[in-house]
Amino acid sequence: MDDLQAEADKVLAAGALGRSPVVHRLFEFLVERSRSEPAPKEMEVAEAVFGRTANFDVSQDSTVRVYVHRLRGKLDDYYRGPGRDEPMQLSIPKGEYRLVLAPADPAQAEAALRRRTLPPWVMPAVAILVALNVIVGGALWWTHNMSGFAFARHSPAWAEVIHDDRPMILVVGDYYIFGEADEHAEVIRMIREYTINSADDLAEYLMNNPELVGKYTDLDLHYLPTSIATALRNLMPLLAETPKERERIRVVSASQLTSDMIKRNNIIYVGYISGLGLLRDPVFAGSRFKIGETYDEIIDQTTAKTYHSQEGPKDTLKETRLDYGYFASFDGPEGNHIIVIAGTRDVAVMHTAEALSSRAGISEIKKKTKGKKPFEALYEVEALDRLNLRGKMLLLSERSGGDPWQRAAQPPMP
Numbered sequence: 001m002d003d004l005q006a007e008a009d010k011v012l013a014a015g016a017l018g019r020s021p022v023v024h025r026l027f028e029f030l031v032e033r034s035r036s037e038p039a040p041k042e043m044e045v046a047e048a049v050f051g052r053t054a055n056f057d058v059s060q061d062s063t064v065r066v067y068v069h070r071l072r073g074k075l076d077d078y079y080r081g082p083g084r085d086e087p088m089q090l091s092i093p094k095g096e097y098r099l100v101l102a103p104a105d106p107a108q109a110e111a112a113l114r115r116r117t118l119p120p121w122v123m124p125a126v127a128i129l130v131a132l133n134v135i136v137g138g139a140l141w142w143t144h145n146m147s148g149f150a151f152a153r154h155s156p157a158w159a160e161v162i163h164d165d166r167p168m169i170l171v172v173g174d175y176y177i178f179g180e181a182d183e184h185a186e187v188i189r190m191i192r193e194y195t196i197n198s199a200d201d202l203a204e205y206l207m208n209n210p211e212l213v214g215k216y217t218d219l220d221l222h223y224l225p226t227s228i229a230t231a232l233r234n235l236m237p238l239l240a241e242t243p244k245e246r247e248r249i250r251v252v253s254a255s256q257l258t259s260d261m262i263k264r265n266n267i268i269y270v271g272y273i274s275g276l277g278l279l280r281d282p283v284f285a286g287s288r289f290k291i292g293e294t295y296d297e298i299i300d301q302t303t304a305k306t307y308h309s310q311e312g313p314k315d316t317l318k319e320t321r322l323d324y325g326y327f328a329s330f331d332g333p334e335g336n337h338i339i340v341i342a343g344t345r346d347v348a349v350m351h352t353a354e355a356l357s358s359r360a361g362i363s364e365i366k367k368k369t370k371g372k373k374p375f376e377a378l379y380e381v382e383a384l385d386r387l388n389l390r391g392k393m394l395l396l397s398e399r400s401g402g403d404p405w406q407r408a409a410q411p412p413m414p
Helices: 003-013 021-034 042-050 063-080 106-116 122-146 199-208 227-239 243-247 259-264 277-285 346-355 359-369
Strands: 088-091 100-103 168-172 175-181 187-191 216-223 249-253 266-272 289-291 297-300 305-308 321-331 337-343 375-384 387-398
Touching (some): 021 042, 021 063, 063 088, 175 199, 259 277, 359 375
Parallel strands (some): 168 249
Antiparallel strands (some): 375 387
16 A cells, blocks of 8 residues: 555544545545546546536536645644644645645744653643643533523423323324325326325225225325425434433324324424324414415414415425424313424424524523413525525413313314
């Protein structure tokens, strides 16, 4: 193995390149090509590392130069830190796409030599100081980690759920899909129908439409919106900071939720408003809002204003769109507690979860609740191509009095 490859292996083993697979791929390509002549051109790097085609325009696309600059910086950082004592060092010459192995800078090498010839008492002293720093730093890290979400866990949004001994059920809003079969009973496509939300619903639908028997078939399949994964990433560290706390959390889909579960557990729902299932009637029975016919409309019954999500298929992704998130906190049927983190579409679900787990979002709730209980909030999110650009709380309001579990109101959902 030549010297350049040996040094490259040291850099990789030290983790100096971070976790980016693109940076690793670029480094390995340059290592291979730097062991032979000539050095690759920018076009070759673009094709081999970044999958660009022959019509790649180097004057319009700076991807190669950006990543080479990033790789050069990572090598510099490595040799200023963990690799500072290496007598030979890798670098990328300016304006070139190759690695060179050269002796370390003389001043840097002299400093490294002095470090290696320190008096014998220095290293034990340093070891003691390091040990003390580790102990103190570890204690500070533990304190910070254990109280990292204290600002949220003791807030009006979360305190009643977090500090209650009841089990916690995390409900994710799922959707039922069934299959359409051809004349050979082979499933040729999957169908999502808003009026059919379970195998029982499908069976009832087929009873009323016998001509479709054999064409529509139950596949026992459900799906989750992609935003739920991002939302849970933000929420789980808040809900369970210790293994013991994680043990009391059970995750179920909305289609699996039963009335008995709702009675005996604290419930946290995460997902689309249209996926609330058994929770939807009590949620909106006590709300100032109702849902429009398309499920993308939230109607404020106090002001008669309609908030319509602009997310969904469109001809262009270059324009910003508005989406709406909803949060509610209220008592369950038997002294337990219900929390709803929802949205009309993905961006709103993600933003609402982020707001409910961030210092700024929790601070805003503390400021605006002013003792209101139970309460709900509406968020507006401006998005571009499913990316949350900015969001804001439009209003926070006390939910109406009375028991939403006992009301015989008109169905709040279409």
